[in-house]
Structures are given as structure tokens and as C-alpha cells.
Amino acid sequence: MNRDEIKQYLPHREPMLLVDEMNLDENHVCHSKYHVTGEEFFLQGHFPGEPVVPGVILCEIMAQSCALLMKDDLIGKLTFYTGIDKVRFKNSVKPGDTVEVEATLTYHMRNIYICSAVLSVGGKMCVKGELSFALLPDTRNKQ
Template identity: 50%
Template sequence: MNKEELKALLPHREPMLLLDEAEVVQGPDGPEAHGRLAITGKEFFVQGHFPGNPVVPGVIQCEMLAQNCCVLLADDPIAKGATPYYTSLDKVRFKHPVVPGDTVEMVCRITRTKGPFRFAEGEARVNGKVCCKAEMSFALMPAGKEA
């Protein structure tokens, strides 16, 4: 999926749309979302983080993973017309900084479902090095409902 196709699926828009492209592929344990984002240095989140030493904040890396997970919801009937709200982040680890010039490659998978909840795990890498990994969950909230 390119950026325009992602916009048809995700509720996010610039400057918070944090995927350039994504695809669903069959992994060893089921479907996986493979996404990419090139960090240019012009993004709002590196402007003051940190002056002279720009680094992508960890919370933004977690949001990248979350958006990549949402690609897996394209064929989920409960997700149609719903907004995915983060409900948890667990076992988050930051292993390597992400800086302008990097292309972040993400792999995410849904590990289980329970009613409107989706549980997932994801990993972000740059040049093969793990930058961030996390377990997360989402609540799929129908339009007009609050989380």
C-alpha cells in the first residue's frame, strides 16, 4: 500500500501519518504487516528532540508500530468503520536510536483477539538493527463511541 491507500485504511493524517508504505505478507506464524518510513529530519518530532542531535522519540517509534499493526485490520469485519485506540503498551524496549536519514522497517503481527480488542507485537529495525520492539493492544471503537 502506498500513502494514499494507507489513508483509505488509517484515520491518521499528516503530520501524524507515520507510514510511507506497507504490505501484508504471510509470515511463519500468520499474516504480518511490513511497513516502512523514511526519516528526513524535517518531521516535527525531531525539530527539538534534540537540537544538534536529532533523534526520533521513543513514543513516536511506538506510534509507528501501532499504525503498522492497523494495516492488519483491513479485512477485520469488526474494524470496519471503527477507530483503533491504543489500550496498552508492554515490554517496550529501545535498542538503537533512529535518526534522520534512517529508513525504519517494521514487522507487526496480531497475536490474539478478544471481542473488540486486538493484541499485537511489533519490531522496528534500521539496517537490520532492532531499534524498538513492543507488545501492544487496541480497542476497536465504532464511530461515535468514546474510548
């Protein structure tokens, strides 16, 4: 699935759409990629002369990848974080890196989803954690 196809499911848009491509394997594991161009808004000032992708943005990249695990449930919904747990930052991510995320759905009850995700660059783990979300109705076009 490319960026345009991803937009059919994820409600996120530029500059906060942080998944370039994704696929779901036969075990329902989401594999996604995001290429850090160096032009992103979040690199401006973080840090001058030493751009590093902020940890919260790495969590957001993982979250968007996790959301794609329930892509068919996303239609007409917005995704909201309900929790971030056991997050560990192991290595930094810099311009030119291609981030790869592997995300798995751990548990689902009603509109709450709990997922685990690992974010790596070139096979080296940068972040891992457990993320949870609620899917709520997207009322933007109904007002």
C-alpha cells in the same frame, strides 16, 4: 500498499500518519516502512543539534503498522491504545533512516487486539514490544 492506499484504512493523517508503505505477507505478518525525512515536527527540539526520533513516536509507528494487520476491521473505526507492554529501546532512529516494522497479531477478542512488533533500521533492531488496541466507532461524521 502506498501512503494513499493506507489512508483508505488508517484514520491517521499528516503530520501523524507514520507509515509510507506496507504489505501483508501470506502468514498475515505486516511489513511496513517509514522514511524519516528530518523535517518532522517531533524532531524539532528533540534534540537541538542532535535530532533523534522520540521513543513514543517509534511506538506510534509500530502501532500504526499493527493497526494495518486488521485493516478490514478499521473501516468506520478509530484505533485507541489500550496498552503497551514489554517495550525495549535498543538503538536510536535518526533523520535519513528508513524504519522497517514487522508486526504480528497475537490475539483478538471482540474489539481488542494484541500485537507484537519489531522496529528496525537497516536490519538492526531499534525497538520491540507488545501493543494492544481497541477499535471504537468513528462518530466524527455523524455529529
